Amino acid sequence: MADQSIPEACTSGAAPAPEETLPGNGTRGETPVQDGSGISRRTLLGTAGATGLVLGTAGGAVGYAAAPSEATPLSSVGADMAMFHGKHQPGITEGLQAKGHLVAFDLAAGAGRKEAAALLRRWSATAERLMAGEALTSDDTDVARDAGPSSLTITFGFGHSFFARTGLEKQRPVSLDPLPDFSSDHLDKARSNGDLWVQIGANDGLVAFHALRAIQKDAGAAARIRWQMNGFNRTPGATAHPMTARNLMGQLDGTRNPKPTDSDFDKRIFVPSSGSNDPSWMANGSYAVVRRIRMLLDDWEKLSLAAQENVIGRRKSNGAPLSGGSETTAMDLDKTDAKGEYVVPVNAHSRITRPDQNGGAAMLRRPFSYHDGFDANGVPDAGLLFVCWQADPLRGFVPVQRKLDRGDALSKYIRHEASGLFAVPGGAAKGEYVGQRLLEG
Template sequence: MSGCPFGGGEHDAGAAGSAAQAPSAAAAHAPAPASAAVAAATPTQEAPASRLSRRGLLSLAGAGGAGALAGLAAGLLSHDTLAAVAAPAQAQAGTGDVVPFHGATQAGITTAAQDRLHMAAFDVITEDRSALIQLLKDWTAAAEAMTRGREAGTTGAVDGPYDAPPEDTGEALGLSAGKLTVTFGFGAGLFEKDGKARFGLAGRRPEALINLPHFPGDDLQPNRSGGDIIVQACADDPQVAVHAIRNLARIGFGTVRVRWSQLGFGRTSSTSRQQTPRNLFGFKDGTNNLKAEDTSLLQEHVWAGAGSRPEEAWMQGGSYLVARRIRMHIEIWDRTSLREQEQLIGRTKSEGAPLSGGKEFTAPDFAIQGKDGEPLMGMDSHVRLAHADQNNGVRMLRRGYNYTDGSDGLGHLDAGLFFIAFVKDPRTHYVPMQLAMSKQDTLALEYLKHTGSALAAVPPGIQPGGFVGEGLFT
């Protein structure tokens, strides 16, 4: 279903052939030109040394016996030897499954889309600015550790006091980093509540961080919408992604509470040179999505500028995250003919080619007519309405996932698409397109229902020694 089904479309007709190979994990969130100044202005600090745990000490003794312990006591063992023992076993397997946490932009945006998602929204339940800042520092440290395949906290899951709760929940012990990325964003509620500024952030809310309008056909549920802080954890292992959100929630107890969360599987877009996946309607999804290799297009459509006011400069090099929970009427779709399915989408189900002809990555031709004189790609087809040519050239970077949350108690699957997109400015890069589609797209009108919605300002990347959102508070 091409660039952006159910709310953001065929917005990059030329992206598919823009690069010869995928970027490395380190290059997946390389600095964009506009964010270079942010990175340069942020002080750096050497990463803390690995701790030598009781388990590591015992393993050292097992490896070298009393002589090794004597060497440890005398300070004769090499730094490399100590580091190898101190590092968790899963981190010693190599760095191929580790996505760098630090950078000019946050990981989890242009990073090659992983297979699993756990996203959560938190409400901040304190009005203490210092407590919020400390939480963000603690979350930053925990996220950085977990993305390297390490445990959260200084004593982890089993090395702390026996009669105290562990600092890590432990379900990821023995698992690799799984290409985990943890991406943070701030909702409008962090800046003001009941018309009053919060945490000394008066005037710091970006103008682009709007309250999304109620689109026609929306059936939004309060317990699936909004949130002061949005956290996206993506990984190739579902347990790794769940572990990340669970530990952040544990660390935040008393300062934040979970407002909603969503599990996702089977990515519905590709953000690099990946095979095009399929959504739960069975159609290829994300054919013409923006790619990490399209640096100039990312600068134009994804990375935020400094804003129109000095108070917004902290967002330069960041982006805006749009999240929409879109339930599919699976049972109705499954009783729809293949002909009608393809006409609604505007692409073939097998190849993913536009109905105007060609193959998957062939640009659609909206002018071609059929024997009846009508366009081969219907005026209400999803591809036509979502295409960049129909939306003032606007494009976005999507990172959506399929979801299945059981049944609704009436024998219907509660399943669909958890739509995620990163845009430069939601006022121009999302709202107009969604308004048009919600009124004209037959697919959206008859087969989809939006039940959750959130928008967050995603700050630029984090430097060693810094914390997420540091520019906002300093």
């Protein structure tokens, strides 16, 4: 939610990304396990390795990556694999994953740059193995033993406080300055910010938990968990055909996301390798704004369908703008009804969050829904773990959130309860660990 809401997050959409063929991966060498279709996991992954896999075929059904022409069979979900090494870190442009964990760490008392470097080295080695569907070299819990990579991605970032803790204040990007206060904020400081941030996503719950547990154990005495949140999205193959995901308000969420095929996609989402005010270690990196946005579902669900659609500015059934057309039809902001009133209300969420209404401000939204139970009165603690990516949060998230603060119809039905901003460096080359250029530069 970019912010006050779900910055066209509630309405925003995916990005058919260029198809990228990646090799499958082998199994851990265990006895073949049947998946219910008569095909063993070993056979499944072996076939994937022989034919190649399209990155995001599973995630594309629910997210922002390239989607196949037909729904992905559930039996193939485990074989999909993302790459750890690359120009950018994984977990940014891949399709939405069915399960996710967000976790922030603070360095332990007395831990500094040396301990942080050792920790990132451990984390990177663990991420590389787990994303390839391999067991850990030692002390593996076997939680994910029977599964393939399942599109696992693990992403690492640094918070504002990390740089003072490690004596690297001169390397702290200006873009990492704390976010301004917003009138809609009801933030819990204990569940906000942090020295280090890790995003974990996978299309299998056990694979995602296995990674979370491994990352937590790797932290050892160097860092302690500050906060941790769990999320989910629709499972790949759950719909008859690939489609934009829905959030817990029932709205299609991902219709207007920037697309990797857009000519200015990299400029908006990633820090350039030259000509930037950011330090050189942030080249090809991005900034993640993380917001825990509680949805006041009891209030929302009391609204009529027409009232909900006016709040968002789109049809709930198919995501089409109220001005007409299909989900991908450009919204006609000037169209009026017989009474001369705007068909898309002036305070509709999708109107306010449009890039062309915000000086071109854009961010790549990649959220997870969450549900943390009910209170004594049966009120759900549920909503969106909003994660958005941009080359500069002061030009991406901040202007949109400020505008939402001034009059978004959706603000009445949501509450921002936690927040964080993290600098996510570019991907690690083979033989490197994430953040090496910062910590050893």
